[in-house]
Amino acid sequence: MSNIDELYEKVTEGKADPSFLVKQELTSLLKLASRFRKKRKEKDKETGGLRIAVLGSYSIQHFVMMLEVFLAGLGIEATIYEGEYDGIRMDVLNSGSSFYDFDPEMVLLLMDHRDIRSYPVCMESEDSVEELANSTMKQFAELWDRIHESLPGCQIFQTNIVIPVERPLGNLEGSVSYSHAGFLRRIDQLLAIGHPEGLTVVDMEYIASYVGKSLWFDQASYFLSKTGFSADALPVVCASFARLIAAASGRVFKCLVLDLDNTLWDGVVGDDGYDGINLDPHDPVGEAYRYFQNYVLELKKRGVILAVCSKNDEPNAKEPFEKNPDMILKLSDISCFVANWDDKVSNIKRIASTLNIGTDALVFVDDNPAERDIVRSYLPEVLVVDLPEDPSYYARALEESNAFSWIEITREDLNRTGTYAANARREELLETFADYDEYLRALEMEAETGDPQGSRMKRFAQLINKSNQFNLRTQRYSEEELSSMRQDPDTRLIYISLKDRFSEYGIISCIILKRTGEECFIDTWLMSCRVLKRGVELLAYDAVYEAAKEWGCSVITGEYLPTKKNGMVKSLYPDLGFTGNGEGLYRMELKDYKKGVFYITRKDQ
Numbered sequence: 001m002s003n004i005d006e007l008y009e010k011v012t013e014g015k016a017d018p019s020f021l022v023k024q025e026l027t028s029l030l031k032l033a034s035r036f037r038k039k040r041k042e043k044d045k046e047t048g049g050l051r052i053a054v055l056g057s058y059s060i061q062h063f064v065m066m067l068e069v070f071l072a073g074l075g076i077e078a079t080i081y082e083g084e085y086d087g088i089r090m091d092v093l094n095s096g097s098s099f100y101d102f103d104p105e106m107v108l109l110l111m112d113h114r115d116i117r118s119y120p121v122c123m124e125s126e127d128s129v130e131e132l133a134n135s136t137m138k139q140f141a142e143l144w145d146r147i148h149e150s151l152p153g154c155q156i157f158q159t160n161i162v163i164p165v166e167r168p169l170g171n172l173e174g175s176v177s178y179s180h181a182g183f184l185r186r187i188d189q190l191l192a193i194g195h196p197e198g199l200t201v202v203d204m205e206y207i208a209s210y211v212g213k214s215l216w217f218d219q220a221s222y223f224l225s226k227t228g229f230s231a232d233a234l235p236v237v238c239a240s241f242a243r244l245i246a247a248a249s250g251r252v253f254k255c256l257v258l259d260l261d262n263t264l265w266d267g268v269v270g271d272d273g274y275d276g277i278n279l280d281p282h283d284p285v286g287e288a289y290r291y292f293q294n295y296v297l298e299l300k301k302r303g304v305i306l307a308v309c310s311k312n313d314e315p316n317a318k319e320p321f322e323k324n325p326d327m328i329l330k331l332s333d334i335s336c337f338v339a340n341w342d343d344k345v346s347n348i349k350r351i352a353s354t355l356n357i358g359t360d361a362l363v364f365v366d367d368n369p370a371e372r373d374i375v376r377s378y379l380p381e382v383l384v385v386d387l388p389e390d391p392s393y394y395a396r397a398l399e400e401s402n403a404f405s406w407i408e409i410t411r412e413d414l415n416r417t418g419t420y421a422a423n424a425r426r427e428e429l430l431e432t433f434a435d436y437d438e439y440l441r442a443l444e445m446e447a448e449t450g451d452p453q454g455s456r457m458k459r460f461a462q463l464i465n466k467s468n469q470f471n472l473r474t475q476r477y478s479e480e481e482l483s484s485m486r487q488d489p490d491t492r493l494i495y496i497s498l499k500d501r502f503s504e505y506g507i508i509s510c511i512i513l514k515r516t517g518e519e520c521f522i523d524t525w526l527m528s529c530r531v532l533k534r535g536v537e538l539l540a541y542d543a544v545y546e547a548a549k550e551w552g553c554s555v556i557t558g559e560y561l562p563t564k565k566n567g568m569v570k571s572l573y574p575d576l577g578f579t580g581n582g583e584g585l586y587r588m589e590l591k592d593y594k595k596g597v598f599y600i601t602r603k604d605q
Helices: 003-012 026-043 061-073 088-092 098-102 126-150 170-174 180-194 204-211 219-225 231-248 284-301 314-323 344-355 369-378 391-400 411-430 436-442 456-466 479-486 536-551
Strands: 050-056 078-082 106-110 155-159 199-202 255-258 305-311 336-340 362-366 383-386 445-450 491-499 504-516 519-527 555-559 585-589 600-604
Touching (some): 003 061, 026 061, 050 088, 078 098, 106 231, 126 155, 155 231, 199 231, 204 231, 255 284, 255 344, 284 305, 305 344, 305 362, 336 344, 362 369, 362 391, 383 391, 411 504, 456 504, 504 536, 536 600
Parallel strands (some): 106 155, 255 362, 445 600, 519 555
Antiparallel strands (some): 504 519, 555 585
């Protein structure tokens, strides 16, 4: 079997993540992309799946071909609409274009510096430069508004502008706002702070800098075939987009699982002791490990959960966190600490179970290639990052994986690690009670229910698009679609937030109800797994009942649509007293409703 055949098989099985593909030879990837395109034509029909439209200011054919490969490697089935060269405005502003007939769920707008038609003149005033920059932004906003008006709920990915290497003003390009480079930097700043909801700015300027701009810009290829960047940059660009598209589709990595010896420090703590491992800030090796720890800490600060999975005696493994003054990470930064002599596959499953997240939300980092291969073999859904031999480049290897390329960050994300740390205190409290109901009372839980207005809508939309396990129908809606639903008198959105004596969870459950005559249909019902077995589902159903009663409905109906991940809620409706038809549909007469027992004080907004 040839290398291309092996790659093709791995990709078609959805077992080739971007971190793996980006390391392959460019010629192999191009051959693979051609084979995918040929197979698509042989089928002579659209494959279905996620509908993605790619529009570019330059030729995008090779990008689209390779993006198909990177998405397939993640197991994402997609049909891609490929716009014509420099056809963004033609497609978007023409309501009768085939772009709108395609009805994309996601739109990728690939722009570059050639889209900027007007630049400031030399010595132009600051006010005039700003006015011209705002005028340029209005042209972008016209495109965004038209897409969102015609395609409610469509997620837009807009590239920022890569600053070219040519500098008409020489070194002064970085010193004055009226220079070409200065003006493009201002455009990128305005994109960062002025883009609307439902749009993610893709940092193409960073990707180009990472690749190297002397390599990124291939003027000969542009003049010949109008390609926007060199073929050598294609894999890195496609890897970045594939991760973002996956994140927008609900495939989000939430937790970083860390080995300890020779991963977080130099040495073996069981042999060298907590004070014998090397984290010396004045030693180049020790400094390298401290640099990696600093990077990991920054991930934790932005909401990534940290866990430890180490083959060690637990007391020895914890000592560096507690006693070594050169440690950057502290024990309080670790939400789940597992150190024993069991195999790491079992321990990683234990970590996922403890944190109430799927193993497909985990990223595993270990210096030992044998351990990495075992985890990769038995838990292929876990993203395993290959670390280089030199610890100086550990942080770069994790960065290059694009593992935590989320499309947004919310307040709940920032508070997440604190919530998991509080779980340890809850477990300690639970051990003091023989009766579980008494434990629930002791948690002093308070819930708030209401309509997700204002800032709550962002978190509501995030949960809708990320929750997989406790999710009865797994329907995805954008923030704009949800805002439109709020205006419909026959649709009701209900959020539930929760706090207890240890922490505030924020919004942990989302419900969407739709009324048809005297029937109240539960279109969406999901809940964060962090609050399982607390009675929140009973409180949520109580809120559904009250909304249906207020509407004057006589029956509540619901549906369970099974997925690979939501088996935990398969029996939820029968457990609540609903009767089913054997095909996933359930109903209950309001007169048959019986209020469940839950120990949560409820406050309505």
